[in-house]
Amino acid sequence: MTALQKKEHNPVAHLTRDDIEALGKELDAVRADVLEARGASDAAYIRKVIKTQRGLEMGSRALLLGSRWKSAFVIGTIGLTVSKVLENMEIGHNVMHGQWDWMRDSKIHSTTWEWDNASPADLWKHSHNELHHTYTNVLGRDNDLGYGIMRVDEDQPWTPFYLGQPVWNFVNACFFEYGIAAYDLELGKYFIGRKDKAVFKRDAKKVVNKIRAQVTKDYVVHPALALLTGSARRTLIANYTANLGRNLWTHSVIMCGHFPEGVETFTKTSIKGETRGDWYLRQMIGSANIHGSKAMHIATGNLSFQIEHHLFPDLPSNRYSEIAPKVRDICERYGLQYTSGSLPRQVGSAWMKVIRLSLPNHLAARLKRQKRRTPVVPTALPSQQPASATPTAA
Amino acid sequence: MTASAHTRTPSREAPSGRGTWRTHAFRLVKAATTPLLPEDYVDLFDPLRTTSQLRGRVVSISHETADAVTVTIRPGRSWRGHRPGQYTRIGVDVDGVRLWRAYSITSGPTSGHDTDGCIAITVKAISGGAVSTHLVESLRTGQVVQLEQADGEFVLPEALPSKMLLLTGGSGITPVMGILRHTINRLDDVVLLHSAPRPEDVIFAAELRTLAANGRISLQERHTDVHGMLDTAELDELVPDWRERETFACGPAGMLEALETHWETADLADLLHTERFRPALAEPGNGGTVHFTGLDRDVECDGAQPILDAGEEAGVLMPSGCRMGICFGCVLPLREGSVRDLRTGETTTASPGDGVLVQTCISAAAGRCDIDL
Numbered sequence: 027m028t029a030l031q032k033k034e035h036n037p038v039a040h041l042t043r044d045d046i047e048a049l050g051k052e053l054d055a056v057r058a059d060v061l062e063a064r065g066a067s068d069a070a071y072i073r074k075v076i077k078t079q080r081g082l083e084m085g086s087r088a089l090l091l092g093s094r095w096k097s098a099f100v101i102g103t104i105g106l107t108v109s110k111v112l113e114n115m116e117i118g119h120n121v122m123h124g125q126w127d128w129m130r131d132s133k134i135h136s137t138t139w140e141w142d143n144a145s146p147a148d149l150w151k152h153s154h155n156e157l158h159h160t161y162t163n164v165l166g167r168d169n170d171l172g173y174g175i176m177r178v179d180e181d182q183p184w185t186p187f188y189l190g191q192p193v194w195n196f197v198n199a200c201f202f203e204y205g206i207a208a209y210d211l212e213l214g215k216y217f218i219g220r221k222d223k224a225v226f227k228r229d230a231k232k233v234v235n236k237i238r239a240q241v242t243k244d245y246v247v248h249p250a251l252a253l254l255t256g257s258a259r260r261t262l263i264a265n266y267t268a269n270l271g272r273n274l275w276t277h278s279v280i281m282c283g284h285f286p287e288g289v290e291t292f293t294k295t296s297i298k299g300e301t302r303g304d305w306y307l308r309q310m311i312g313s314a315n316i317h318g319s320k321a322m323h324i325a326t327g328n329l330s331f332q333i334e335h336h337l338f339p340d341l342p343s344n345r346y347s348e349i350a351p352k353v354r355d356i357c358e359r360y361g362l363q364y365t366s367g368s369l370p371r372q373v374g375s376a377w378m379k380v381i382r383l384s385l386p387n388h389l390a391a392r393l394k395r396q397k398r399r400t401p402v403v404p405t406a407l408p409s410q411q412p413a414s415a416t417p418t419a420a
Numbered sequence: 421m422t423a424s425a426h427t428r429t430p431s432r433e434a435p436s437g438r439g440t441w442r443t444h445a446f447r448l449v450k451a452a453t454t455p456l457l458p459e460d461y462v463d464l465f466d467p468l469r470t471t472s473q474l475r476g477r478v479v480s481i482s483h484e485t486a487d488a489v490t491v492t493i494r495p496g497r498s499w500r501g502h503r504p505g506q507y508t509r510i511g512v513d514v515d516g517v518r519l520w521r522a523y524s525i526t527s528g529p530t531s532g533h534d535t536d537g538c539i540a541i542t543v544k545a546i547s548g549g550a551v552s553t554h555l556v557e558s559l560r561t562g563q564v565v566q567l568e569q570a571d572g573e574f575v576l577p578e579a580l581p582s583k584m585l586l587l588t589g590g591s592g593i594t595p596v597m598g599i600l601r602h603t604i605n606r607l608d609d610v611v612l613l614h615s616a617p618r619p620e621d622v623i624f625a626a627e628l629r630t631l632a633a634n635g636r637i638s639l640q641e642r643h644t645d646v647h648g649m650l651d652t653a654e655l656d657e658l659v660p661d662w663r664e665r666e667t668f669a670c671g672p673a674g675m676l677e678a679l680e681t682h683w684e685t686a687d688l689a690d691l692l693h694t695e696r697f698r699p700a701l702a703e704p705g706n707g708g709t710v711h712f713t714g715l716d717r718d719v720e721c722d723g724a725q726p727i728l729d730a731g732e733e734a735g736v737l738m739p740s741g742c743r744m745g746i747c748f749g750c751v752l753p754l755r756e757g758s759v760r761d762l763r764t765g766e767t768t769t770a771s772p773g774d775g776v777l778v779q780t781c782i783s784a785a786a787g788r789c790d791i792d793l
Contacts, residue, residue: 054763061764069516080456080464124748130518130776133460133473136748137777140455155747239454247452305744339746 037290037311040361040404048408049360050303056352057338060345069129071344075116075324076134083109091252093260106268108325111275113142115327120343122151127340144203146236149210149229159339163284163291163312170284171291173198173205174214177383178284179291184386191384195377202273207233244269275325278373279316283332285376286314288365309336310357315350315366322369323347333364361404467564468496474567476510479538481561484623488544488591489556490526495539495567502539502570504528504602505595505668505695510541511566514554518566520774521551522697524594524670525570526624528601542623544591574668574695576603581666585659586612587679589650589671590621595695596670597624600631610637611659615671617645650675652682663688670695704758704767704786712736712793713755721785726762728780736793738780745782754778757789 041049086105093099118141120126126134140147153169161167165181172178176195177188198205208214211233215221244265252261290311297308316322316330323330331346334353341349357364367375382390404410449458459470467475476493483489493510502508502525511520527540545556559565574595584607586596593614604610612632616622622641632639640658642650655662663686669679676694683692706723710730721730728750731738741749745763753775760767760783767786770776775792 058764061766065515065517066513067516069513077464080461084461084464124751127748127751127777129513129516131513135777137751142455151747151749152741156741156749159746160742160744236455239451242451243454247448251452340748 037363037402038307040407041307042409045360045407045409046303046307047301048303049356050301050306052356053306053337053353054302056349056356057341060338060341060349064128064342064345068342068344069126069131072117072121072126072129072134072342075112079109079112079117083113087248090248090261090264091257092255093252093257093264094255099257099260099264103264103267106264107271110142110268110272111325114272114276115279115329116324116343117141117327118143119327119329122147123155124340125342142240143206144233144237144240145207145210146232149232150206153210153212155339159336161297162309162336163289164294164297164308165291166294167297169209173209176380178379180383180387180390181291181293182383184383188384192377192381195380199274199277200270202277203269204237207237278369279326279329281376281380282316282369282372283313283329285379286365286367286372287375287379288363289314306337307362309333310353310364311362312336313365314372315364316369316372317366318369320347330369333366358402359404359406361402361407363402468494470496471498474498474569475564476539476567478559478561478563478565481559484542485544485621485625487556488542488623489559490540490542491555491559492527492538492540493565493567494537499537499539499567500569503575504599505575506570506572506598507574507595507695508539508541508570509568510551510555511568512551512554512559514550519551519554520566520568520771524572524574524598524695524697526594526598526601528598542591542594542597544623572695574670574693575599576668577666580606583609583661583665584611585662585665585667586610586614587650587667587669587671587675588612589615589675591623591697592669592671592675592695593623593628594670596668597627599668600637604631604636611640611665612637613640613642613650613658615642615644615650615675618643652678655682663691666691666693668693668695670697704760704769706760706786708757708785708787708789710785711788711790713790714793723760723784723786724762725784726781727759727778727783727785727791730785731780731793738793740781743781745779748779750780751777752780753792755790755792758786759783759789760786 038046082105086102086109089098089102089105093102118139121134121139122136122141124136127136129135132138136151141150143150158168158170163171165171165179172182175198176191177184211226211229212221216226245262248265249258249262252258290308292308292312297304300308310333313332313336315333316326318330328343328346329335331343331350334341334346334350335343337353338346338349354364356362382393385393446458452458453461457472459472462469468477474496476495476499479492479494481489481491505524507522507524509520509522511518513519523541523543525539526542527538543552543555546552572595576599580603586600588596596612600607600610600612612628614622614628619625619641622628628637628639628641631637644650659665667679667683669676669692673696676696679692680689680694683689707721707725710719710721710727711717712719712731715736717734717736719730719734719736721727726743728738728740728743732740739750739752741747743750754768754770754777755775756770756772758767758769759778762782762784768776768778768783770789778791780791
């Protein structure tokens with residue numbers, strides 16, 4: 027059925043058709059519960075986050091106007107970095123997912139939102155929401171698997187180009203927002219002649235305009251305003267540092283979502299005729315969580331609940347922590363891996379994979395792999411329940 | 421035409437002199453706040469200042485009857501004023517969801533806070549009405565609401581009619597009250613025939629009765645719990661010269677329909693002006709005709725088929741994405757009517773003008789609906 031079948035232990039072999047459909051129904055119920063409860067408190071949450079972020083950004087930028095004084099420089103830089111992280115992750119990413127569209131507030135809506143990032147919102151929404159979330163971890167369909175420049179799965183064919191991928195990955199991390207813009211523009215596809223020229227020209231114009239506006243703001247306008255106090259150079263450095271910090275952070279978080287060991291990939295043919303249950307299953311075992319503090323969750327835009335996010339990309343992010351125990355319980359009962367680890371562990375694991383798979387498979391296999399996971403034993407599988415439960419069991 | 425039609429729009433587009441200087445300054449500020457707008461930051465301090473989204477702050481709330489309140493609102497800077505009898509659409513967040521309804525402006529030129537630029541709307545809680553119930557029960561002084569510029573044709577003509585008949589039912593008194601408060605000093609002969617279930621249900625009862633006592637209007641209160649609904653056949657007896665009067669009517673849809681028929685039969689349709697609060701919303705059904713407003717095309721959809729699929733089958737070029745309700749690449753504004761979420765069975769209903777964005781890939785028509793494309 028999937029690329030999984032080639033592995034020694036197919037993690038879904040024990041599930042019958044009925045099990046998968048029952049799994050789908052249980053997850054539908056989890057979703058329905060959130061929709062039922064969603065209301066004023068959720069709206070208040072996102073408005074508060076937006077207000078906090080904008081206040082923090084204004085305060086930090088105001089401090090940086092006087093950044094010739096060291097303490098203003100340090101605090102302003104930290105504040106601006108945190109503000110940019112919040113803006114991209116908990117706000118931008120999630121608003122553009124349509125998580126808050128139900129509020130019918132035109133100011134907080136996926137169709138009107140633009141974010142503090144080099145990639146224009148509409149291009150990002152296409153490559154992220156439409157391609158990545160629909161074809162998650164499907165080799166050849168989901169370009170997020172290695173972003174087209176890296177090999178992050180044994181089933182991706184090796185070429186000598188990948189020897190350099192630990193370096194590419196680091197460079198990509200530093201310039202991540204431009205990497206995303208190039209990726210959303212499908213620059214790679216264009217260079218090999220597989221992208222419509224007119225579409226590319228139109229999109230490229232959008233990207234250039236967006237980058238120009240972003241660069242002007244961070245590296246021209248704000249430093250120029252700080253000239254008055256002789257803080258222009260430091261303001262420039264602060265803006266660069268904030269963008270760099272945000273880039274490194276978002277890159278790390280996003281690597282943790284699908285690259286760590288334990289995450290499964292799928293072949294193109296495996297998703298033909300996929301049911302809702304199959305889709306849920308693919309999302310669950312194709313994603314990895316990060317556990318940690320509440321502040322960490324917010325800073326990752328709750329993408330630390332990557333599994334929950336991939337199951338329900340349009341539910342408000344503040345609800346993921348609440349449904350995580352339910353999803354975990356479902357995983358246990360159905361005998362599915364619920365991959366989760368601390369931030370340093372997951373970042374390390376993802377980096378290990380990038381380094382290991384820069385080598386061809388036979389050499390990669392000689393590098394010490396992480397400890398083999400013990401197969402998960404299902405605790406309560408519908409198809410193994412007493413006969414009365416499912417009379418249709420074959 | 422009338423007193424309150426003052427305009428206060430700042431001329432931001434002024435091309436010369438100070439305007440150019442301001443345009444440059446605005447561009448510079450915009451370059452510093454991109455991708456947001458300067459107003460997004462100003463909103464943190466003063467949500468009423470912005471010129472792109474009209475908002476208002478609730479100044480006071482007072483009870484008119486047991487289930488009706490008058491809400492006084494200070495509109496934001498870009499409010500362009502209103503003509504008496506017009507309505508404004510007001511948007512409030514009910515359970516986190518922004519809902520819009522139209523309410524007649526009832527404030528007069530001098531009453532209450534109106535002298536310092538406030539307006540008032542009067543709202544009667546309708547059972548099952550999410551917005552009216554919210555406004556009557558949950559709204560608090562100091563809260564910010566969304567507004568739209570005043571609109572509507574239910575206004576007095578330039579040359580004031582010498583003889584008028586005002587026919588109102590329930591909260592249908594509201595636009596008429598707005599008109600009376602502004603214009604009563606310039607009107608000579610006004611008959612007001614107002615219907616409400618009981619005496620205590622009459623909104624603005626004290627003010628109306630005072631006007632009547634002072635001989636400014638001839639007031640006929642009809643308490644329908646006792647006297648039953650107004651029958652157009654009774655008009656000859658109640659207002660013998662109704663045929664000579666310029667008539668303004670506002671009330672429940674049934675009442676207005678009866679009046680319209682009656683005036684048409686008498687060949688006097690020109691003399692009757694009506695105001696409807698809301699067109700009767702059809703109960704959500706199962707399937708229906710989807711009207712694509714921009715293309716002016718009708719497509720039949722059954723209740724189990726996504727509008728996206730039905731549109732595409734009919735050859736409409738629809739925006740689309742994941743086709744499973746996750747990417748929001750297919751959303752289009754639902755102008756009017758109802759759609760049903762095929763995943764949850766929940767219906768979304770839009771009143772005219774709402775433009776609620778719906779995902780066409782997981783929404784089926786639930787009755788006739790207008791979609792902007």
